[in-house]
Amino acid sequence: MTARKPVLFDEALKIAIKQINDDPSLFGKKITLVRDLRGRIRVLLPRKPSKSKNLDQFKNDIANALGAYGYPADQMVLFEDDLVQKGGKSLLSDARLLPNNETDLEIYLLDRQIIGQDWMRGELKRKTKNPRITFFGIKGGVGRSTVISIWAWWLAKQGKKILIFDLDLESPGVSSTLLPQDFLPDFGIVDWFVESGVGQSKNVEKWMIGSSPIASGLPGDIHVVPSFGSKTGDYLPKLARCYSEVDEEGSLSWAERVQKMVERMEISQKPDLVILDSRAGLHDIAAVLVTRMDAENLLFAVDSPQTWKAYSFLFQHWKNHPHVNDFRRRLQFVAGMVPETDRKQYLERFREHAWDVFRDSLYDEVTPEQTEYFSFDSDDEDAPHFPIPVFWHRALQEFDPVTSPDGVDEKTAHDALDFFIERVNRLVSATVGEDWK
Numbered sequence: 001m002t003a004r005k006p007v008l009f010d011e012a013l014k015i016a017i018k019q020i021n022d023d024p025s026l027f028g029k030k031i032t033l034v035r036d037l038r039g040r041i042r043v044l045l046p047r048k049p050s051k052s053k054n055l056d057q058f059k060n061d062i063a064n065a066l067g068a069y070g071y072p073a074d075q076m077v078l079f080e081d082d083l084v085q086k087g088g089k090s091l092l093s094d095a096r097l098l099p100n101n102e103t104d105l106e107i108y109l110l111d112r113q114i115i116g117q118d119w120m121r122g123e124l125k126r127k128t129k130n131p132r133i134t135f136f137g138i139k140g141g142v143g144r145s146t147v148i149s150i151w152a153w154w155l156a157k158q159g160k161k162i163l164i165f166d167l168d169l170e171s172p173g174v175s176s177t178l179l180p181q182d183f184l185p186d187f188g189i190v191d192w193f194v195e196s197g198v199g200q201s202k203n204v205e206k207w208m209i210g211s212s213p214i215a216s217g218l219p220g221d222i223h224v225v226p227s228f229g230s231k232t233g234d235y236l237p238k239l240a241r242c243y244s245e246v247d248e249e250g251s252l253s254w255a256e257r258v259q260k261m262v263e264r265m266e267i268s269q270k271p272d273l274v275i276l277d278s279r280a281g282l283h284d285i286a287a288v289l290v291t292r293m294d295a296e297n298l299l300f301a302v303d304s305p306q307t308w309k310a311y312s313f314l315f316q317h318w319k320n321h322p323h324v325n326d327f328r329r330r331l332q333f334v335a336g337m338v339p340e341t342d343r344k345q346y347l348e349r350f351r352e353h354a355w356d357v358f359r360d361s362l363y364d365e366v367t368p369e370q371t372e373y374f375s376f377d378s379d380d381e382d383a384p385h386f387p388i389p390v391f392w393h394r395a396l397q398e399f400d401p402v403t404s405p406d407g408v409d410e411k412t413a414h415d416a417l418d419f420f421i422e423r424v425n426r427l428v429s430a431t432v433g434e435d436w437k
Contacts, residue, residue, distance in 0.1 A: 004067070009039050012069035013098075013109070016041050019062040021102040026054055032095050032108040034078065040069050044078045044110065096120060096322050118287035119314070122323045123294045124259045128266040131431045132274045132295035133424070138310040140280040142300040142336035145173035146399045147390055148275055149214070150417050151424065152178070153401070153408045155273065156220035163209075163271035165189070165262060166227045167289060168279045169239055175226035178212040180402045185210045187229040190238040192261055197241065199248035205264060214407045220272075225265055243284075255288040262293070273428065282314065291327065296427055298388070300336045303350040308357060315361040328362045328374060328384070332427060334420070335387035347389060352378060354385035388423045391416045 007015060016033055020043070032044040043062065048055075059073040070076065095108040111120075135144045152162045166175040169190060186207040195201050208229065212222040228235055243254050252260070266274060278289040290297050301307045321327055333354045338346055355378045364373040376383030395412040429436040 007065075007067035007069050009069065012039065012041055012066055015065050016043075016062060017098065017100065017102075017107055019058070019065055020105065020107060021100070023054065023058065024103040024105040026058060027105060029104075030106045030108070032110055033098075034110045034112065036112050040071060041066055042071050042076055042078055044080060046080050048079060094121065096320055098320070118255055118284050118292060119282075119290075119317060120321055121255070121287075121292055122327075124255060124292050126259060126263055126294055128263055130266055130271055130274055131428055132262075132276060132293055133428070134276040134278055134289045134293060134295040134297045135300065136278040136286055136290050136297060137280045137300035137336070138282075138314065139302075139307055140171065142280075142302055143390060143396070144277060144300055144336070145177045146396055147300075147334075147336070147417065147420065148174050148277060149177050149399070149401060150408055150413045151421060152212075152222045152275065153214050153218075154413065154417070154421055156215040156218040156222050159219040160272040161221045161223070161270070162273050162275065163223045163225070163265060163269050164275045164277065165225045165265075166277050167258070167285060168277055169227050169242060169285065170279060170283075172227040174277045175224060175228065177399070178214065178222060178224050178402065179210045179226055180213065181230070183210050183213055183402075184226060184228075184230040186231040188226045188232055189261070190227060190235065190242055191229060191232055193242040193244075193257065194238045196248050196257065196261075197244060197246045201248060201261075201264075205261075209265065209269065212402070214401045216407075223269060223271070254284065255292050258288055259293065282310075291321075295330070296431060297331050298334050298424070299331060300334045301350070301354070301387075302336055303346060303353060308353045311357050312360065315357050319361045324362065325374070331362075331384045333385055333387050335389045337392045338389045339392055343389075343391070347387060350387050351385065354387060355383075358383075358385045389419050391419075 013033070013035070020027065020031055027045065030046065034042045034044050036042075055077065056073075059076040063070045063073040063076050095110040098107045098109050100107050135148055137144055148164060152164060155162050164174060164178065166172050167189065168174070175184075175188070187204040188208060191204045192201055192208060195204050208225050210224050210226060212224055215222040232238065245251055245253055245257075247257055247260075249260075262274065262276070274295075276289045276293060276295060279285040289295070299311070301311065318324060318327070333350075335347060335350045355376075358376075363375040364370070366373045366375050376385065378385075380386060393412055393416040395409060396416060401408045425436045
């Protein structure tokens with residue numbers, strides 16, 4: 001007897017969809033698949049169907065078809081009441097619609113993951129109106145902290161009040177770049193998360209904002225909420241407690257707690273612009289800052305196979321984002337550390353690779369009949385794939401504006417960031433509806 005070929009993770013969801021489509025009349029108009037933390041799949045129905053015999057046969061068939069990625073037949077089907085949490089809040093808001101060309105049945109996936117769910121969730125509501133920009137890179141070492149510092153300095157020269165959050169908690173960078181030790185506030189973001197867990201966030205949040213000396217004498221201000229403060233003490237035990245969902249208001253997700261902290265600082269400081277410095281990579285911190293904070297998103301990259309492969313994984317995942325039509329309009333690639341030589345050729349290669357990533361996932365396939373679509377030609381300068389360049393400059397290799405007697409060197413700033421400043425100012429202007437100068 002030939003051994004049955006085992007079902008692997010990537011095959012299980014396709015098998016479940018096929019089993020459902022084999023008898024769609026059993027399920028009405030909508031069905032949800034629930035995938036647990038181990039990848040095992042069960043079926044969630046709104047109510048128990050009248051065809052109980054057919055349902056029993058379906059349970060056996062799908063359980064056998066899924067193998068290790070199924071449940072025993074008697075546990076294979078759930079009903080929506082089974083997933084209503086205490087207090088009546090349903091988990092179903094996290095379910096996303098799956099493509100299904102076989103039948104008219106709507107099939108949703110509720111994916112219970114340990115991490116990564118925020119990449120597919122919508123924006124959180126907020127009370128404040130100031131524009132936000134998230135600085136994100138799929139890989140580190142692309143110059144985000146340097147660009148944030150120089151752009152904030154340039155904006156402060158124009159009289160703008162800038163508020164920066166260093167949310168790269170595992171590898172704080174912009175805090176150290178903008179705040180020397182004597183300018184650090186008493187507490188930082190990790191202190192806020194720990195204290196909010198026991199109802200004491202207000203005991204630290206008044207002492208979490210430092211003023212960067214590089215804005216001294218300028219008409220505007222650069223305020224920084226660092227990841228740590230001068231009285232933070234032992235950082236790692238606090239960091240380990242940052243991601244809990246325990247808050248003084250009860251049970252809040254990490255995303256809701258970030259939104260709450262940022263809002264409180266925005267209300268007290270009334271900034272013209274908020275900059276959120278994200279952790280690199282696919283961590284949930286980045287997911288919240290990129291997808292959920294009502295921000296424009298600058299995606300930093302260098303032209304390397306590793307970078308584009310990582311972004312392609314993320315973009316393919318976003319392809320099924322429930323709010324993709326709105327979300328994709330808030331993405332913009334930035335070419336970090338563009339080399340001094342062969343810049344034109346480098347940026348052309350970068351543009352083509354960025355276009356490939358967008359075209360294969362987030363751009364629409366346009367037909368002659370379509371009048372509204374989200375798609376751009378490769379050489380369209382207004383496209384999100386068309387890179388905003390940041391030019392590598394020798395003077396930026398040891399960029400340390402807070403210890404330099406001259407602060408930010410204006411010539412170096414213009415050489416490296418002129419194109420960036422012009423393009424991103426346009427991006428902010430489109431967001432706030434006024435000329436951002």
